[in-house]
Amino acid sequence: MVVGSGAREHALARALRRSPSVAKVVVTPGNAGTFAEAAPQLAPIERRPLTGGVTVESVVEAARVVAPDLVVIGPEAPLVAGVVDALQKEGFLTFGPTAKAAQLEGSKAFLKELLARENIPTAPFVIVHNFEDACVHIRKRGAPIVVKASGLCAGKGVVVASTEEEAIEAARLMLVDRVFGDAGATVVIEDHISGEEASVLAVCDGERFFVLPPARDHKRVGDFDTGPNTGGMGAFAPSTRLSADLISRVEREIIVPTLRGMKNNGAPFRGVLFAGLMITRDNDVYLLEHNVRFGDPECEAIMELLDGDVAELLASAAMGSIDRRAVRIATDRAALALIVAAQGYPAAPKSGDEIRGLVDAGRLENVAILHAGTAEKNGKVVTNGGRVLAITAHGATLEEARRRAYEAVKLVSFDGMFYRNDIAAS
Numbered sequence: 001m002v003v004g005s006g007a008r009e010h011a012l013a014r015a016l017r018r019s020p021s022v023a024k025v026v027v028t029p030g031n032a033g034t035f036a037e038a039a040p041q042l043a044p045i046e047r048r049p050l051t052g053g054v055t056v057e058s059v060v061e062a063a064r065v066v067a068p069d070l071v072v073i074g075p076e077a078p079l080v081a082g083v084v085d086a087l088q089k090e091g092f093l094t095f096g097p098t099a100k101a102a103q104l105e106g107s108k109a110f111l112k113e114l115l116a117r118e119n120i121p122t123a124p125f126v127i128v129h130n131f132e133d134a135c136v137h138i139r140k141r142g143a144p145i146v147v148k149a150s151g152l153c154a155g156k157g158v159v160v161a162s163t164e165e166e167a168i169e170a171a172r173l174m175l176v177d178r179v180f181g182d183a184g185a186t187v188v189i190e191d192h193i194s195g196e197e198a199s200v201l202a203v204c205d206g207e208r209f210f211v212l213p214p215a216r217d218h219k220r221v222g223d224f225d226t227g228p229n230t231g232g233m234g235a236f237a238p239s240t241r242l243s244a245d246l247i248s249r250v251e252r253e254i255i256v257p258t259l260r261g262m263k264n265n266g267a268p269f270r271g272v273l274f275a276g277l278m279i280t281r282d283n284d285v286y287l288l289e290h291n292v293r294f295g296d297p298e299c300e301a302i303m304e305l306l307d308g309d310v311a312e313l314l315a316s317a318a319m320g321s322i323d324r325r326a327v328r329i330a331t332d333r334a335a336l337a338l339i340v341a342a343q344g345y346p347a348a349p350k351s352g353d354e355i356r357g358l359v360d361a362g363r364l365e366n367v368a369i370l371h372a373g374t375a376e377k378n379g380k381v382v383t384n385g386g387r388v389l390a391i392t393a394h395g396a397t398l399e400e401a402r403r404r405a406y407e408a409v410k411l412v413s414f415d416g417m418f419y420r421n422d423i424a425a426s
């Protein structure tokens with residue numbers, strides 16, 4: 001049973017369905033794409049809607065009905081809310097961190113304290129709880145400086161300020177105006193680090209881990225990295241930006257001590273550790289943040305590159321004894337996920353428009369039309385969110401994967417749709 005309703009969860013469902021050990025996959029709450037896919041030789045994917053959204057209670061309730069052998073949680077919010085603890089208590093094997101371990105993402109203050117304790121390279125920081133302390137620190141350190149709401153803010157809680165005034169204004173919004181509610185009651189202020197961003201994702205069993213193929217995402221809404229940040233407009237894998245040498249340094253300097261620190265905290269980390277990195281001109285690696293789940297759209301591209309039994313990999317990790325031989329990373333292909341978004345995304349996306357061409361696009365070779373913000377209405381598939389589809393393709397080369405995805409997107413249409421033209425083009 002996969003929990004979530006995005007293209008990430010659709011990709012996970014498909015990877016689990018391909019797993020030889022799996023007979024059936026249920027996605028909850030899913031979307032218009034994550035059910036009844038015609039593929040008779042594979043395990044069926046079914047959908048189970050949730051009333052009242054994804055809450056700890058609604059997910060436990062769904063698990064009681066579905067009785068899955070393995071639950072895989074997609075998004076961070078239910079993890080931080082303790083869905084894994086609740087499912088484990090009911091006896092369900094669940095892939096994902098407990099609430100305590102999910103604090104790595106759910107509390108930037110918790111993260112930074114762990115990093116400091118374990119000597120993991122990260123930007124120098126202070127943790128503040130009131131506006132006066134924030135101002136004193138910002139004036140002392142000067143700009144550029146980074147102000148971060150500690151709690152979950154759906155990617156909107158960080159301000160990279162180029163002046164002291166901008167930083168102070170950000171701190172005021174968080175600590176005085178409480179624009180993020182409790183998520184901004186504690187603020188991390190850290191030094192600005194210049195460099196290139198990259199991420200490394202690893203499936204962890206509390207102690208050991210399996211590093212997934214490196215993926216690169218495209219966060220800005222517009223071509224050539226213009227316009228506001230989004231949840232992600234596309235991704236590709238493998239990314240060659242991180243050398244093998246750099247990845248092994250990330251393992252040694254970041255992943256290993258993070259897992260050790262969490263274990264010593266009494267909260268061993270089981271799930272996907274998604275390390276957000278800044279690599280400086282001198283090739284120093286700093287950890288900006290950890291996420292505790294697959295990235296979306298990175299997951300869509302990564303899943304295309306895993307051969308073997310993904311279910312076995314995740315189930316063994318959830319049990320605390322990861323079987324790293326359960327999957328192999330394909331070396332004969334590359335993959336790309338192209339997000340198709342609705343007019344107005346990310347600010348105010350338009351919903352309810354009929355989507356055409358899905359069947360034809362899905363027939364193209366090595367192309368999967370993964371659904372994100374879609375719903376069914378009167379037998380038709382309509383838009384239901386900002387990121388609507390993730391058109392995912394693979395090919396012998398990245399160029400081939402890219403050509404296929406862009407060929408597929410031309411067959412899809414809905415009112416106001418848009419996408420970036422430069423995914424993996426640089």
Ligand SMILES: Nc1ncnc2c1ncn2[C@@H]1O[C@H](COP(=O)(O)OP(=O)(O)O)[C@@H](O)[C@H]1O
Nearest residue numbers: 123146155156157158190191192193276288289
């Ligand atoms: N110390 C830093 N120096 C420079 N840029 C930073 C720093 N911390 C964060 N950023 C920028 O802000 C973005 C968001 O910060 P991050 O810590 O990843 O929080 P979140 O993803 O939860 O919003 C990063 O991807 C990076 O571009």
Ligand SMILES: [Mg+2]
Nearest residue numbers: 155276288289
């Ligand atoms: Mg981030």
